[in-house]
Amino acid sequence: MFPIPWLPFIPLCPLVASIVIFTMKPAWSRIAAGVAISAMAMSTVLAFAALSTTFTHPQVVATSFDWFSVGDQHFDFGFILNPLTGSTAAMVTFVGLLIFIYSAAYMEHDENKTCFFGYLSLFAFGMLGLVISNSLLLLFMCWEIVGLASYLLIGFWYQKPSAAAAAKKAFITTRIGDLGFLLGLFWVYRETGTFLFYHYGSGILEPGPLAALASSPGFWGFSAAGAISLLIFAGAMGKSGQFPLHVWLPDAMEGPTPVSALIHAATMVAAGVFLVARTYPLFALDGRVLAIVAWVGVGTALFAAIIAVAQFDIKRILAYSTISQLGLMMAGIGVGGPPIGMFHLLTHAFFKALLFLGAGSIIHGCHGEQDIRKMGGIARPMPVTTLAYLCGVLALCAFPFTSGYFSKDEILLSAWHSNPAIFWVAAIASLLTAFYMTRQCCYVFLGVYRNEEHRHPHESSWVMVGPLLILAIFALAGGAVAHMNGILEYLGDKEPLVVNSTVVVIGWIISLGGISLGFLAYGLRPLTATGSDPFALTILGRAFYLDEIYAATFGRLVTVLSYLAEIVDAILLIVTELLVFIAREFSLLFAFKTDRVVIDRWFFDDICSNLRSLGGVVTRPQDGLLSNYLRSIALGSLLLAILFWCCHS
């Protein structure tokens, strides 16, 4: 018996809410917001209850039951509860709840607010289902639901062509990764015959099947386990915006800001990291796979951090910073195992949600302006937002004793022990992170307000600022509290690494050095809206022309292929036209020869007219004359009498 039978209700609450909301009239937006928020609050309570259960019982608790069978193939699904699930579900519900509340104010004047909350609830359902799923198949389905919700929400303002294009780009780019994930799914099913993670020793992540997977062959010298984990990692790369599939994430900022905060910073993009953490036993069978994960992660971290230095859109900077931090989480899992990456995921969710919501508040206050060159001096009119935002910035810069410091320190420490090269790349990425966040703060908060069109930025309402303050507390203190209470031992059963003073000092230097460099470059002189920016090179601003390169290579390839397809299509069209022509001629032949002669003439004209005249013959005796009838009766009786007489004599 599963110890907590109410676990499925964590995702089911938002699902019910979304169904209810989708059946509502568009005008009932306040009720919709209320339904969504209360469902999320219920999920939050349940998720925290689940979390507290895992404190006392940290071992894996899994259940499974038969879902459907095709022939003799059985597909099960089930739920799982372990520290990974508990902590992630609690984070998703809590951050989600705050963002739901914030959205109620942020989307106040949007005419599709009802629909927006429906989508948000649908997303929460998918994300929480993904977290508690015990089956790779169920996880994949929830994975696609969050992908769908992400698509719908990025394209929420679909009247804007850029938003519609960004939604398509996000959906298609993640689909490329999902193709790998799907192949991995098929492969793992072929090898083990099950999708369950834990199932009394026969689940994918349990020792028996793992040993079988490790011994069967894969490709390129990897075992099946290695190949499958690489394919799963491809899915995770798409979802978590790892290089080279990261291109959709900056464009996804076209969506409403709460969506960016919830989906494209705190939760959905972390699903890839979560997936790798969940299937870590599979990855851990092959050191080379872990090295690939670590290098892809750290490469992405550095790459995105370099690009972020030259961005001017406040949300794009945060988007590239998200990519960079996701890279660090991947690297953390690669070098140190799930606890390291997941710890950063959890702290990052709080401070990145805070930063996005803060950015939303700033954009709201600046009348929809997103260009940091047109901001400036926001600190005075928006003090509360500024304070909360600075807390988030400090956490992201890994300023000592904020939450980001503890989690990033663990990643650096693991990297130091595992591979110094990875350590130095991660260190440079972190330095750049501190630098570009300070640059952004200088642009936004210092100096004078530079926007000519709208003069007066204003502070946002308390419904928006309240969640910011709660998140700010978590961004500052959450990491320390979690670290003191041994979150790493809680998340994984490995012994934590010994603290290395060199790493700690380098961490301090990186953080403080990045902030000071940024301040030296941007804080000391007054910034102007049109003034030159020494680091904003065009190549960086255009993100290394990666979109253009994709357009010139894959885009061109697709164009060529589509031309080819068009030619094939034309040939097929001619062939089909020919076939249709022949068939038509044949049918005409039949129509004019066979049909007219056989059916019309023989059947209708001949047989029918004969029947008709026969009918005339038959009806002729019925002339209505009584005496004739009597004559017939008499004749008939006479004939009967003769017959009778003949038969008896």
Place this chain on the structure above:
Amino acid sequence: MTPLSSYLVLAAIIFFIGLLGALTRRHAIIVLICIELMLNAANLNFIAFWRFNPHPEAMLGPIFVLFSIAVAGSEAAVGLALVISIYRFYRSVDVEKMNALQG
């Protein structure tokens, strides 16, 4: 005693007179009278066969004849009523003109 065959021959003669009358005459009342004639020929047969039956105490023949006369009476009543209403409609009792039922 008059033999059975004489009765049967008489009945047959009466029957055929009735049949010929019914087939050839055009007056509806004459046709009805001829039908009565045929019925009575049949009744005569019943009585004759009963009279020459070895068990005349079984009153089968007279009972049949009684029934037959009752049926003939009611038939004559219905027939005459029909003839009267036909006459009212067509102003004629000629059966050759009553051909509204022809197919």
